Amino acid sequence: MTTPTSSARVVVIGGGVLGVSTATHLARAGASVTLLTESAISSGASGRSLSWLNSAGERSPEYHALRMAGIDRYRTLGQKLGDNRFLRFEGGLTWAAPGESYASRYQHERSIGYDSVWLQPDEIERWTPGVDPSSVNSEGAIFNPGEGWVDLPSLIEHLLSGFRAAGGTVHDNVGRVSVDVTNGRASGARTAGGDVHEADAVVLAAGPWVPGALDELGVRVEDQTPISLLLTTHPVKTDLKAVLNTPRVAVRPTPDGTLVLDSGWSEEEVVDLGNGSYQVNDDTLAGLLAEASAVLAGHPTLELDRYGVGPKPIPGDGEPVAGPVDEIPGLHVLFTHSGATLGLILGELVAQEILTGIASPLLQRFRLSRFSVPTS
Structure with missing residues (x-):
C-alpha cells in the first residue's frame, strides 16, 4: 500500500466547496497546504448554489457512480455530525x-x-x-x-475548521491568483499583490474562472458556463x-x-x-x-x-473535469457543475492522487485530456 507523502507542499486556488474540500483532505493527510482565494470564502458559485444532493435522471454510468459516491460521503459526514442544521436527507x-x-x-x-x-x-x-x-x-x-440538500457555506465553514486544525493556512481576499510555472512544471501560485507561494503541487479549483486560468497557461477546456x-x-x-x-x-x-x-x-x-x-x-x-x-x-x-x-461553472460536455493537467506536471484541476454533490468525494480523490501518485479509476472518464487542446 502506498502511503500519502506528508512532506508535500500544496497550494489550492479557490475558496468554494471543491477547493476547501481538497485542501482539507490534503491537510488531514499531513501535507503542508495553503489555500488562496480571490475574495471571501464561499463568495463565488458555492454561495449561490441550490445544493441538491442527487444523481437523478439519465447520465453516463461513470458519472452516476461518482455522484453516488459523493452522496455516500455526505451520509458518512451526517452520521459523524449527528443532529445538524446544514445537511439533510429529506428526498x-x-x-x-x-x-x-x-x-x-x-x-x-x-x-x-x-x-x-x-x-x-x-x-x-x-x-x-x-x-x-x-x-x-x-x-x-x-x-x-435518498436525495438531500446541503447548505454549502455552512459545510465549507465546517471543513475549514478541520483544515485549520490540521495546520492548513488560508489567505482570502488576495485578488486574482495565477499559477506559477517553472521549467514547464507548476511551482506555486502568485497573488495579485505579488506574493509568491511555492509548492510541489497546485490545485486549480476556481469555479467558473478555471477555463480562463488554463487558457493563460496554453491549455483549453470546453466551457458552457x-x-x-x-x-x-x-x-x-x-x-x-x-x-x-x-x-x-x-x-x-x-x-x-x-x-x-x-x-x-x-x-x-x-x-x-x-x-x-x-x-x-x-x-x-x-x-x-x-x-x-x-x-x-x-x-x-x-x-x-x-x-x-x-x-455557474459547467464544462462543455456537462461532465466534471478532475485530476492532473498533462501539459503542466504538478498542476491539478477541478471544474464541474455538480460541485455540491461531488464536493466531498472529488476533494478526497484528487488529494489521494496528489499524495500517492496513483490514478483513481473513478476519475478516469473525467480527465481534462478528453478535450484539452494546446492554444499555442
Whole structure:
C-alpha cells in the first residue's frame, strides 16, 4: 500500500466547496497546504448554489457512480455530525411540465437501482409535506427518498475548521491568483499583490474562472458556463422538507427557515453588463417568488431577502473535469457543475492522487485530456 507523502507542499486556488474540500483532505493527510482565494470564502458559485444532493435522471454510468459516491460521503459526514442544521436527507420531488412526461426517467432510475417512487398528486402529502398537489402534473411526480440538500457555506465553514486544525493556512481576499510555472512544471501560485507561494503541487479549483486560468497557461477546456441566479426569501412558515424541482422553479429549505429558489428561465433573463456585474429585473425576481409560492401548500407570501448572481461553472460536455493537467506536471484541476454533490468525494480523490501518485479509476472518464487542446 502506498502511503500519502506528508512532506508535500500544496497550494489550492479557490475558496468554494471543491477547493476547501481538497485542501482539507490534503491537510488531514499531513501535507503542508495553503489555500488562496480571490475574495471571501464561499463568495463565488458555492454561495449561490441550490445544493441538491442527487444523481437523478439519465447520465453516463461513470458519472452516476461518482455522484453516488459523493452522496455516500455526505451520509458518512451526517452520521459523524449527528443532529445538524446544514445537511439533510429529506428526498427530492420532481414533475414534468404540462404536455410532457417523466415516465421514461422514472423507468430509467428504477432500472439502475436509484431509489425512485412514482406518486399520484393525492399521494404526495403522505410522502413529503409542504407541496400543493394541484400544482403537480396530472400524470404524477417522481419522489427520490435518498436525495438531500446541503447548505454549502455552512459545510465549507465546517471543513475549514478541520483544515485549520490540521495546520492548513488560508489567505482570502488576495485578488486574482495565477499559477506559477517553472521549467514547464507548476511551482506555486502568485497573488495579485505579488506574493509568491511555492509548492510541489497546485490545485486549480476556481469555479467558473478555471477555463480562463488554463487558457493563460496554453491549455483549453470546453466551457458552457452560464449565469446563475439564486434567490433567498425571508423566513417563511412551511412544512416543506424536500428539494423541489418543478417545471418553473426549484425550491430548497435552508437551516434558518428561509427558502432558496432558482430556475432556468429566470437565469436567462439576467443581463450580463460585461464588466463583471449583472442586471436582474424586478419582474424576474417577483416572477420567481410567485412561481415558488404557487407550488407550496397554502401558497404562502414569499418575500425577497437577497439574491446572488454570477457565473455557474459547467464544462462543455456537462461532465466534471478532475485530476492532473498533462501539459503542466504538478498542476491539478477541478471544474464541474455538480460541485455540491461531488464536493466531498472529488476533494478526497484528487488529494489521494496528489499524495500517492496513483490514478483513481473513478476519475478516469473525467480527465481534462478528453478535450484539452494546446492554444499555442
